[in-house]
Amino acid sequence: MVDFIKEDVIYDLLQKAQKCEAGEVREIIAKAMECKGLDLSEVAKLLYVEREDLLEELLDAAKFIKNKVYGKRVVLFAPLYTSNECTNNCLYCGFRRDNKELHRKTLSTREIVSEAKAIEAQGHKRILLICGEDPGKTHVDHMVEAMEAIYKSADIRRINVEAAPMKVEDYKKLKDAGIGTYVIFQETYNREVYKKMHPVGLKADFDWRITAIDRAFEAGIDDVGVGALLGLYDYRFEVLGLLMHVQSFEKRFGVGPHTISVPRLRPALGWGLNEIPNEVNDQDFKKIVAIYRMAIPYTGIILSTRERAEFRDELLSIGVSQISAGSKTNPGGYKEDDDKADQFEVSDHRSLPKMLETICDKGYIPSFCTACYRRCRTGEAFMEYAKGAEIHSFCQPNAILTFKENLMDFGTEVLKEKGNGIIHKALTEIEDLKIREMTEEKLKEIENGKRDLYF
Numbered sequence: 257m258v259d260f261i262k263e264d265v266i267y268d269l270l271q272k273a274q275k276c277e278a279g280e281v282r283e284i285i286a287k288a289m290e291c292k293g294l295d296l297s298e299v300a301k302l303l304y305v306e307r308e309d310l311l312e313e314l315l316d317a318a319k320f321i322k323n324k325v326y327g328k329r330v331v332l333f334a335p336l337y338t339s340n341e342c343t344n345n346c347l348y349c350g351f352r353r354d355n356k357e358l359h360r361k362t363l364s365t366r367e368i369v370s371e372a373k374a375i376e377a378q379g380h381k382r383i384l385l386i387c388g389e390d391p392g393k394t395h396v397d398h399m400v401e402a403m404e405a406i407y408k409s410a411d412i413r414r415i416n417v418e419a420a421p422m423k424v425e426d427y428k429k430l431k432d433a434g435i436g437t438y439v440i441f442q443e444t445y446n447r448e449v450y451k452k453m454h455p456v457g458l459k460a461d462f463d464w465r466i467t468a469i470d471r472a473f474e475a476g477i478d479d480v481g482v483g484a485l486l487g488l489y490d491y492r493f494e495v496l497g498l499l500m501h502v503q504s505f506e507k508r509f510g511v512g513p514h515t516i517s518v519p520r521l522r523p524a525l526g527w528g529l530n531e532i533p534n535e536v537n538d539q540d541f542k543k544i545v546a547i548y549r550m551a552i553p554y555t556g557i558i559l560s561t562r563e564r565a566e567f568r569d570e571l572l573s574i575g576v577s578q579i580s581a582g583s584k585t586n587p588g589g590y591k592e593d594d595d596k597a598d599q600f601e602v603s604d605h606r607s608l609p610k611m612l613e614t615i616c617d618k619g620y621i622p623s624f625c626t627a628c629y630r631r632c633r634t635g636e637a638f639m640e641y642a643k644g645a646e647i648h649s650f651c652q653p654n655a656i657l658t659f660k661e662n663l664m665d666f667g668t669e670v671l672k673e674k675g676n677g678i679i680h681k682a683l684t685e686i687e688d689l690k691i692r693e694m695t696e697e698k699l700k701e702i703e704n705g706k707r708d709l710y711f
């Protein structure tokens with residue numbers, strides 16, 4: 257049995273944290289603003305902040321950190337579900353084996369490419385491939401063939417993969433096929449709850465799942481994404497569990513997570529639950545996002561369309577750096593809707609162009625950048641840049657260039673007007689005048705028809 261997650265330590269930290277005074281909370285907030293992260297006992301104390309004035313200070317600190325590390329950029333992507341067939345029976349999920357109401361489908365490689373092209377036609381450049389776990393149908397070769405075909409036939413420049421745990425040799429195949437980030441959620445870090453929620457199938461093995469990240473690293477995949485499914489168990493436990501997991505692999509492999517996702521449990525057609533066991537309210541959800549931002553400032557935070565439109569907009573300032581848009585959660589969904597094939601109910605139904613308008617209205621700059629992994633700025637190398645906040649010198653220009661491309665190829669008149677204004681402002685924010693000049697030159701090249709320019 258792996259011992260990454262020490263439940264007694266978590267409960268002990270939580271117990272002690274309850275007595276934390278306002279003065280100490282403020283000291284922790286001040287430390288977080290140095291952008292060097294927080295330890296578990298500090299995080300535990302922030303998790304108990306309830307007083308309104310302190311909560312405001314906490315959210316403000318997260319905004320400050322987000323701005324310092326990430327600037328005004330928001331990276332966009334779309335999920336592509338290749339299959340909803342699954343041999344597991346995760347009680348919370350619409351794809352679970354016992355859901356007889358679900359229309360099951362595994363896309364062929366041709367159908368997957370057609371979905372990728374439909375996503376590309378929205379204006380996306382980055383895809384997250386997702387599927388259920390069915391060894392006969394969604395094995396690694398299914399993913400690899402899909403990736404190779406998409407890279408070959410569509411202008412998709414980064415494919416991330418969210419799939420069940422694999423053996424090292426299978427992760428190597430994903431690596432060879434050009435995976436961006438490998439994403440896997442532990443769902444819950446509490447063994448007992450995990451056992452209850454995953455009664456049968458390969459996913460019933462907590463240890464096989466929590467060691468997936470290790471095997472991905474061993475296979476050479478050094479951009480990994482983690483997450484806890486919020487709503488299964490006490491969120492305070494989950495946040496500490498996730499950070500403990502992060503500490504353990506960071507210690508062994510020298511690299512932290514590239515991203516943390518914050519999936520919040522949503523009702524699903526044919527799920528095996530009567531209600532959400534530990535519902536996380538909006539206030540606590542905001543606090544969780546802010547605390548992740550403070551605890552691991554250099555890690556991207558991903559927010560999906562599980563959340564409502566106006567709430568997503570609010571979360572952008574607090575710490576979220578990547579969002580999905582125009583998403584479908586059923587295989588084949590970009591070509592044809594089928595709400596009897598969805599994994600869960602999407603809350604934010606805005607199209608990508610609408611989302612881009614909102615991002616601009618809020619003073620942020622959308623980014624379709626996929627440069628880092630193509631320039632080998634992954635894993636440790638990426639962390640070096642990010643921790644030194646040097647990532648700014650690449651990211652801001654790349655956001656400008658990729659958004660300009662998007663405006664030229666897909667922008668409506670309204671979006672173009674808003675977007676060009678934001679691009680102009682973002683250019684003036686590039687402090688290094690040489691880089692600003694180079695960005696301006698590349699912008700002209702894009703206007704003259706060149707594509708895929710980046711630093």
Ligand code: SAM
Nearest residue numbers: 348349387388389419420441485521522524600
């Ligand atoms: N089947 C693979 C697995 O379980 O690792 C791939 C990912 S699964 C299709 C995507 C993720 O969706 C799960 O890891 C889980 O956290 C989340 N999920 C499942 N049911 C959900 C629900 N009802 N509401 C919100 N998120 C859900």
Ligand code: SF4
Nearest residue numbers: 342346349351352388
């Ligand atoms: Fe299958 Fe993943 Fe859904 Fe579990 S969460 S039922 S493994 S698709």
